[in-house]
Amino acid sequence: MDPRHPGDAGTTTHAEGASGAARGPSVSAHVDTFARDHLPPPDQWPELRFELPELRYPGRLNCAVELLDRTVTRFGAEWPAFRTDSGPAWTYGQLLDRVDRIAHVLTGELGVVPGNRVLLRGPTTPWLAACWLAVLKAGAVAVTVLAQQRPHELRTMCGIARVTHALCDARCVDDLVGAGVAGLRVTTYGGDAPDDLLPLIAGAPDGPYPAADTAADDVALIAFTSGTTGRPKGCMHFHRDVLAIADTFSAHVLRPRPDDVFAGSPPLGFTFGLGGLVIFPLRAGASSLLLEQAGPRQLLPAIARHRVSVLFTAPTAYRAMLDGVDGHDVGSLRRCVSAGENLPAATWHAWHTRTGLRIINGIGATELLHIFISAADERIRPGTTGLPVPGWEARVVDGSGESVPDGEPGLLAVRGPVGCRYLADARQREYVRGGWNLTGDTYVRDPDGSFRYVARADDMIISAGYNIAGPEVEEALLRHPDVVETAVVGHPDEERGQVAVAYAVLRPDAPRDAEALRAFLKSELAPYKCPRRIVFLEALPRTATGKLQRFRLRAAAGDTPADGTGVPRAGRPE
Template identity: 30%
Template sequence: MDLSTVLALNAQRHPEKIAVIFGERQYTYEAFNDEVNRVANALIEKGYKKGSKVAIFMKNSDYFMIVFYGIARAGCVAVPVNFRLTAIETEYILSQSEADLVIGDEISEALLETVNATLTKSVPIVSVPQSQSGENTSWEQFLSSSVVQPNIHVSILDDAEILYTSGTTGYPKGALFHHQAIINVSTAFTLISQFSRQDVTICMAPMFHSAQLNLINNTAIAAGMTCIVHRDFNPVQVLEDIERYKVTTLFGVPAMYNAILNVPNNNQYDLSSLRACFYGAAPMAPKLINDAIALFGTDQFYNLCGLTEAGPGGTYLTPEEHAEKIGAGGKSMPLLIARVVNDDMEDVKPGETGEFVLKGETIMKEYYRKPEETQKTFRDGWLMTGDLATVDEDGFITIVDRKKDMIISGGENVYSVEVEQVLNSHPQILEAATIGLPDEKWGETVTAVLVPKPNEKIDEEALLTYCRERIAGYKVPRQILYVDVLPRNTSGKILKYQLRDAFMKEG
């Protein structure tokens, strides 16, 4: 069964149930399904075919969800793009994904026009809800008048979405998924979460992220739940809406929980409707977990530890397991096998460190148009995550480091090589390394360790401006440190763990 059929069935089962709330706009399942049909029919009427790539470049909204399901219903492939990216980064993704159309919101229109001017082949732009340029199409101009479900056969093995995740080469890689894999993600998460029609959830993490999109949104729609969509994360608004809509489930990255805990008088809100809270995308300190349990009045907290290429999928820690294993990643999610192995693909012994690998029914098909990267990522059917982990005597897996030197700051993945490419291009810098240092608010803070060129004194504000022009804001270093020389091994590779250890001891 494909993604849009799951929605259509719920529109038949309970047409008057509220599916989506965004501000003052509300949609029943029947009305939401009708709007999805208008998008799907618009794509078909304008000549887009099965397999056509449609990029989504917007903040969270009801429109995002309508567009995503409309793309799926037309048999096209959704390409959600991080709206925080610069024009250079966006141009690469639109080109690499072979996007045939991009649907963005008003605030992204100017950037998308800048990108279009650099593309070898320009991409039509639909601006939601209203175009500010005569060159592009507004939402109502784009939509079809027909709410009839289009007669397009979508196979469970047809491509459904490409989710971009930064690579160690500095260029993003598009994880390609077919419909069955995404349905499997929802099936697996339903077994974990026990989502049901009676549940209400808040969508507060960005929808271009696989956790919010595939784990939460798609599972919630499949279960017939109500989704309260927040355009931007606002901790006060989250508390207000939990009380107002009697929200029962919540997903957030640790930085979001930290922000909620720091809202003045947060204990004055009625949060008694919450039955389950999920966290992931970055390590969450035990104290932060316990403080959140105290505020929300429930100990039903789940740790989700996975990666985009797995759907997302990986391991999870149940509320009961938090009592003794708080801080651990957990055990395999349903429909997945998680292991920690040595270089010979043998399971490591308890206490030893090895690579975290996955195999199962939620794994991506490939990295789109990157056969060499795909080949390197799979070994005998196992997804080689590049993450280093340990396993204890009870079989609980914990991620301890990353071969790829990825930094997770505020739930966003930041790859050190990508930042270093920008830093090393600066005329005053001899060489640079990027590391993540522990941060109470962000989980990790992006830290640049620099070796200036001889007789150069770096203007840090100018350097940060230089970075912001080339990479997204969340990738820009929040801390700049200096050394005379970067530590390297005999092969010439920078020993970043030595830098982390040294600066953590100093800090």
């Protein structure tokens, strides 16, 4: 059975009609069919679950209309939607007007047709969020990337997704232009160019934009994640998926209210931030504080100024804010969400002691769009991730896909209303096995049903909530003329969970200049991917057949050999 199409009620493989009756294959609204044409083959899809009544969406669905137009109808146009530190709040009515005007410009002035991929790039601002909504409303596919990403990274992602258009904050357009993507039409916003988006929308038609009549299973967005090979993977998500993450984790675990004010550190280029700062508040009729700078030093005073009640950030930030929390008024907070890396029990308890707030831990994945295991309130057990979110199932399996007994470690396998669909990527077979999504994490299921994180099962380095693929950093280092070979691994770090450490072998006459290598890497990669330490070696540890022994590098600490069996001594850390 094609997993885009209906199955039996409760264990369906596709969205069904509002009444629950099975319907025939959907008719895509996409004129440009690239995304649908490059979905994985049907036999490589995970089984999808739509057991909750609220997940049984109609066959025709535009998620931007559901998030914005329907919310205006429910709560009114004067309710605040987006707040900033630099001006008055945008009301829902103002947001709707600006989104409709951007959509008019996209399909009129810029020639975007349903199904075209539109790159979105900029700091976290209401304009970036409005552009995202407008792209979806126009039936195009949003590809939101980080403002930090460099030309090489942008060029790769644009090539994979065959991006045709881009809306980019004028302050960070240089790297996008420098990427030299053939045929890419770049439109800035917030600048002084004569064809800047903001003057264009001022002349756009008044009144509602007729939203594209998208199918529930039309691709709405492509979110990129880096795999252990370093080549980014494009994760394709449908219009119904955008609503499903709000109608599962947000509705059943977070339980937001219309008077909530959301804030957080993850950028909108991460699905953690997209859900927590845009999708969840809009679905609930709440407002969101969008901060361009949202580190721990900025979050604490912002919480006090704007009376933030729902906070999304990583364990690293909660640890960093502990020392300053007593000097700021955080009494407005009622929900604190942690994801992106494992939340240590000590951090949970320290935050609870200082604030009285119980952090909602969770694990999500770009492949599954957002959080699928979590717990709130009385169901929280510090030191565990939580329970499967309503609408999701989880188990711990061995290498053959069989469940292991409670208390034994194994691979985390999950399934629910959203599943992994890589864009034309052979790694789909690795992530989806036997109808389940294997996240690449090692977990233990406790007898009470809680899931407890053990470690990453692959070479991904998780540092302060950021995923860093070691091989991607290695590829960048090898582009430096002095680097002969290199390996990048994660070392434990009390503050960040892990830090990336690069081991490099240089050509014989090259200077061991770590700062020069760092400067080179910062021109090639987003800053968070750059190693915190660079260690120079005479040779990398390898087997007799030449295979790199990463485990021996992970075991090394500073200039101490990993063991006494011939691992090259790491020179002085630079």
